[in-house]
Amino acid sequence: MRQVRIGAGAGYSGDRIEPAVELAEIGDLDYLVFECLAERTIALAQQARLKDPKGGYDPLLETRMRAVLPACHARRTRIVTNMGAANPLAAAEKIREIARELGLAGLKVAAVLGDDVFDLLRGSDLPLEEMEGTVADLGNRIVSANAYLGAGPIAEALAAGAQVVVTGRAADPALFLGPLMHEFGWALSDHEALGRGTLVGHLLECAGQVTGGYFADPGFKDVPDLARLGFPIGEVSEDGSVVVTKVEGSGGRVTPATVKEQLLYEILDPARYLQPDVVADFTAVEIRETGPDRVKVGGGRGRPPTGKLKVSIGTIEGFIGEGQISYAGPGAEARGRLALEIVRERLALTGVAASELRFDLIGLNALHGAGRAQGSEPYEVRVRVAGRTDSLAEAIRIGNEVETLYTNGPAGGGGVAKSAREVLGIVSTLIPAESVTPSLYILEA
Amino acid sequence: MKLRAIAHSRTGDKGNTSNISVIAYDERDFALLARHVTAERVAAHLAGIVRGGVTRYELPRIGALNFVLRGALGGGVTRSLALDPHGKSLSSALLDLDIPDGEPVFGRWPAEPEADGRRTP
Numbered sequence: 360m361r362q363v364r365i366g367a368g369a370g371y372s373g374d375r376i377e378p379a380v381e382l383a384e385i386g387d388l389d390y391l392v393f394e395c396l397a398e399r400t401i402a403l404a405q406q407a408r409l410k411d412p413k414g415g416y417d418p419l420l421e422t423r424m425r426a427v428l429p430a431c432h433a434r435r436t437r438i439v440t441n442m443g444a445a446n447p448l449a450a451a452e453k454i455r456e457i458a459r460e461l462g463l464a465g466l467k468v469a470a471v472l473g474d475d476v477f478d479l480l481r482g483s484d485l486p487l488e489e490m491e492g493t494v495a496d497l498g499n500r501i502v503s504a505n506a507y508l509g510a511g512p513i514a515e516a517l518a519a520g521a522q523v524v525v526t527g528r529a530a531d532p533a534l535f536l537g538p539l540m541h542e543f544g545w546a547l548s549d550h551e552a553l554g555r556g557t558l559v560g561h562l563l564e565c566a567g568q569v570t571g572g573y574f575a576d577p578g579f580k581d582v583p584d585l586a587r588l589g590f591p592i593g594e595v596s597e598d599g600s601v602v603v604t605k606v607e608g609s610g611g612r613v614t615p616a617t618v619k620e621q622l623l624y625e626i627l628d629p630a631r632y633l634q635p636d637v638v639a640d641f642t643a644v645e646i647r648e649t650g651p652d653r654v655k656v657g658g659g660r661g662r663p664p665t666g667k668l669k670v671s672i673g674t675i676e677g678f679i680g681e682g683q684i685s686y687a688g689p690g691a692e693a694r695g696r697l698a699l700e701i702v703r704e705r706l707a708l709t710g711v712a713a714s715e716l717r718f719d720l721i722g723l724n725a726l727h728g729a730g731r732a733q734g735s736e737p738y739e740v741r742v743r744v745a746g747r748t749d750s751l752a753e754a755i756r757i758g759n760e761v762e763t764l765y766t767n768g769p770a771g772g773g774g775v776a777k778s779a780r781e782v783l784g785i786v787s788t789l790i791p792a793e794s795v796t797p798s799l800y801i802l803e804a
Numbered sequence: 805m806k807l808r809a810i811a812h813s814r815t816g817d818k819g820n821t822s823n824i825s826v827i828a829y830d831e832r833d834f835a836l837l838a839r840h841v842t843a844e845r846v847a848a849h850l851a852g853i854v855r856g857g858v859t860r861y862e863l864p865r866i867g868a869l870n871f872v873l874r875g876a877l878g879g880g881v882t883r884s885l886a887l888d889p890h891g892k893s894l895s896s897a898l899l900d901l902d903i904p905d906g907e908p909v910f911g912r913w914p915a916e917p918e919a920d921g922r923r924t925p
Contacts, residue, residue, distance in 0.1 A: 398819075399882045489819050489880075573814065578914040580812060615866075616812060616827065623825035623870045625816030629861050646866055676883045717885040725887045727897045728852045745885040784883040787819060 363542045365535055365559070365593045368427065369393040369440075370566030372400055372417055376426050378567065378590040381606055383430040386592055390538045391431060393423060393440035394531050394564045401528055402673025402783045404445035405503035415446035416453065416525075424457050424523075432463045432522070439513060439534050443525040445503065447472055450525045451802050458804035466804040469521035471512045473797035474528040476670055476790065480504040487672075488787040494672065502783065503673035506790060509635030509664075510556075511547055512797040513537025519801055528671065530634050532560025535593070543597050553637035554661020555599025558644065561632070562603055562621055562656060566590045569603055569621040570652075571611030584610030600657035602649065613652040622646075622656075635668055635792065637661040667789040676784035677714075680746055680754030682761025682777040683721070686769065687739040694769035695720045695740040698761075701768055702744050705760045712753050713746035742772075747782070754779035805903050809912050811837060813895035822854075822876035822891045824898055830911025831867030838862060838869065840903050846871055849901050850894065871898075 366388045368379030372395040383391055395417050408415025417423075420442045431438055443450040451470035458466040481501060483494045494501075505528035514537045516524045524537070536556040539545060545552040562569055570591045571582040589609025594602040603613050622641060626632045632639040640660040647655045682702075686694040699718045706713065719725035721741035723732055744761050748754045758777025765772060807813075807826070810833050816823045824846075828837055843860040850858075856874025863870065877891050878884035 489821070489874075574812075576812070579808065616829070619827045619866050619868055620812065620814040620825060622866070623823070623827070623863070623868060624814055625818055625823050626870070627818065627821070627823055627872050628859075629863055629870055642863060642865070644863075644866065679885060715885060719887060721887065726893045727850075731897070731900075743887060747883075747885060782883055784880065785819070786880075 360596045360598065363390070363539065363595045364388050365390040365392060365538060365563065365595060367392055367394065367563040367566040367591050369395050369423070370564065370568055371395060371397060372419065374566060376423060378588060378609070379423065380426050380430070381609060382590055382592065383427040383436060386606055388434070388436045388592065390437050390439060391427060392534045392563070393438070393442055394534055394566070396441040396444060396528060398671055398785045399673070399783055401444050401505050401671065402503045402785060405673060408445045413449050416444045416450035417442035420450055420453060421457065424454055428458060428463065429461055432466060437517065437538070438523045439538060441526045441529050441534060443470060443527045445527060447525050447527045448800055451800065454523055454525065455802045455804045463804055466523070467521045468523045468525065468802045468804070469516035469519065470800045471508065471516060471524065471526040471529065471797055472800065473795060474505045474508050474526070476506045476795060477504045479794060480670065480672070480790070485788045485790060488789070490786065494788055497672065497674055497786070500674045501672055502675060504670055506668045506670045506795045507635055508795070508797050509533050510536035510540055511636065512799060514540040516799050516801070517541040519799065521801060531564040532557045532634060533636065535560030535563055536636065539595060547636060550637050550661040550663055552599055552661070554639040555659040557632065557634050557637055557639040557661065558641060558656065558659030559593050559595055559599070559601045561626070562601065562618065563591050563593050565621060565624065567611065568624065569617055570605045570613050571617055574617050574620060580616065582612055586610065599659065600655060602653055602655045604653045613654050615646045615648055615654055618646055618654045618656060633665060635664060637664050664792070666792050668792050668795055670788050670790055672786050672788065674784045674786055676782040678748045678751050678754035678779060679782050680748060680757030680779040681744065682758035682775065683741055683743045684761055684764050684772045685739060685741045685774045686772055688771070691738065691740050692720065692723065692736050694771065695742050697769045698742045698764055698772060699744065701764065702760050706746070706757065709756070709760070711746070711756045711760070713748050713757065716744070716746040719743040751779055751781065805905055806899065807841065807901040807903050808899035810903065810909055811899070813899050815892050815895040817877060817881050817890045820875055820877045820880040822873040822894055824871045824873065824895055826869045826871065826898065828867035828911065829913055832910040834864050834867040836907055836909065841869055841901065843871070845901065846898065850897060853894070
């Protein structure tokens with residue numbers, strides 16, 4: 360049976376570069392996919408584009424492309440990525456420029472456009488997900504709105520001969536499903552096949568998270584050589600089953616357990632994993648170890664899509680100011696608690712305009728609240744105060760009040776860190792799929 | 805014993821919703837998990853963190869449960885004031901859940917290390 364080898368070269372925007380180079384050079388790949396677009400990343404990218412019309416794509420695009428393009432070109436490995444972020448066309452132009460510099464004449468780069476639905480959505484009365492209100496209620500706070508595109512335009516770009524396909528917002532598994540549709544001739548109406556391909560994409564999309572990354576728990580789940588973690592390769596058969604593996608000699612491991620953790624990662628209802636092209640069903644999935652670092656997965660299913668596309672809307676959410684300081688040794692916790700009380704009173708006394716405040720003792724209650732610590736007092740605690748404000752100036756005052764504990768607070772405080780940043784939030788809505796029209800631009804180096 | 809002895813877990817996030825998997829080391833322990841790791845117990849164990857409902861999905865074929873916790877992320881990853889806005893560390897909190905002793909268990913950890921010192925789930 361014919362096989363397609365797809366590698367995942369990134370699981371998020373800032374991911375390691377060398378594992379992708381390793382895949383490009385010795386992974387014997389047909390496709391190398393880079394998934395780099397978290398929910399909020401595109402809203403940040405949109406702001407970058409507002410400042411520079413030629414910007415707004417992934418900040419590591421150039422680094423990644425320079426690192427893998429020569430090997431991919433030499434081995435006829437095609438690249439699919441959502442590093443276009445808020446500006447896929449500018450990203451494609453940049454890739455063309457790099458290809459020319461590297462002497463890769465004739466390289467075809469496709470940009471997938473159409474995910475930007477800002478103009479379509481502004482002022483609409485579509486209801487928001489997970490919260491009260493409509494898009495219109497967000498008013499001027501909206502900075503971006505991007506619909507999750509499916510695999511169709513990616514498959515089309517590949518059929519048109521593109522060696523690199525760069526998208527903006529697309530469903531993460533679609534970056535993998537597109538190549539499989541193209542290679543195996545799966546139609547958009549073949550929902551069973553799309554369900555199986557979505558399973559493949561979902562397993563690979565977070566890169567190292569299926570090869571032993573984000574898995575180790577010493578004594579319980581040991582993973583060798585995480586500093587040289589190998590990124591995954593999916594050997595996909597025409598029947599949609601996949602063997603998940605990695606480059607021999609790389610770090611990490613692929614076992615049924617690593618695959619199961621990734622299978623259930625962020626899918627909500629496993630019988631209804633909602634995608635633009637399909638509602639995938641993972642409840643009949645079968646997982647079998649077939650060799651060292653080789654796990655076969657099959658049994659993905661699919662039903663027709665809902666007809667609606669999810670849209671991520673970036674919103675201005677004000678500012679967050681934060682300050683931290685540490686205490687250690689006998690009485691550390693008591694001094695930490697005193698420090699929090701002092702800052703709480705100071706923020707009130709000096710009238711810092713925060714709409715929401717949070718007081719944590721890192722080492723004691725910052726992650727899961729009070730009452731979970733068992734046993735004796737911690738040797739050290741770190742005071743953390745964070746607050747939400749309407750202006751940067753007010754946000755800065757929060758960290759400053761923590762900093763003044765140096766000379767005005769409890770004994771022995773050290774290691775102050777403070778920050779103040781603008782917050783971009785993300786809310787979602789659903790729009791009818793037919794109101795979104797993807798388009799392709801193909802450039803040649 | 806703690807849940808950590810028989811299962812592993814990973815947390816993901818979507819908006820203000822947390823998704824926590826609970827996966828038996830040995831698939832034959834699924835029934836044990838299903839009996840003792842109920843949506844109600846998870847909600848009680850993570851009280852104070854989860855503000856909405858807890859839904860449990862069952863995947864007996866792979867010996868796993870998947871929990872969806874609404875309103876668990878302080879208003880959403882992107883605007884939360886929390887130190888861990890994604891709630892990534894919630895899986896570790898859940899593995900601290902008590903499971904009654906006395907019932908047969910197929911895969912209990914940590915196991916004895918192999919000759920090369922590794923323990924292999």
